[in-house]
Amino acid sequence: MKNSSYLQNPKWFIMVRPIPKNIDEYIGWFPEETQVYLEQIRAKIRKFIPKGEEMISYGIPAFRLNNRYLIYFAGFKNHVSIYPAPRGDREYEKEVAEYRGGKGTLKFPLDKKLPMTVIGRVIKRSLEAFKERQVKIKK
Secondary structure, eight states: OOOOGGGGHHHHHHHHOOOOSHHHHHHTSSSSHHHHHHHHHHHHHHHHHOOOOOEEEEEEEEEEETEEEEEEEEESSSSSEEEOOOOOOOOHHHHHHGGGSSOOEEEEEEEOOHHHHHOOOOHHHHHHHHHHHHHHHOO
């Protein structure tokens, strides 16, 4: 397991955590269980967005495409999150409903298996929404 000393005192972690240099460093701050989930999300994003550029933005991992931020993910004490979580049709909304945390956020608890099929659909929908915005910008 990589160094997770920042998590020894969660309040200190939130208040004083430095901005990581890259996604590897960010993931390395978490316990092994969380690292596995974050790496799985990262790999899934790479699969759908192979030309995406990995960045740290707002102190968390993000992927950019065409110099615009597309999707973020983050780890927390009890869950991992993806944002922004785009809206979709009725079937999509039903599928992601149990994971909705706040406006535009999906939370996946660490005590449950990561729903990679759902995450794949979220990333795909995020990419579709991104492309729609790009078309509007070009007009």
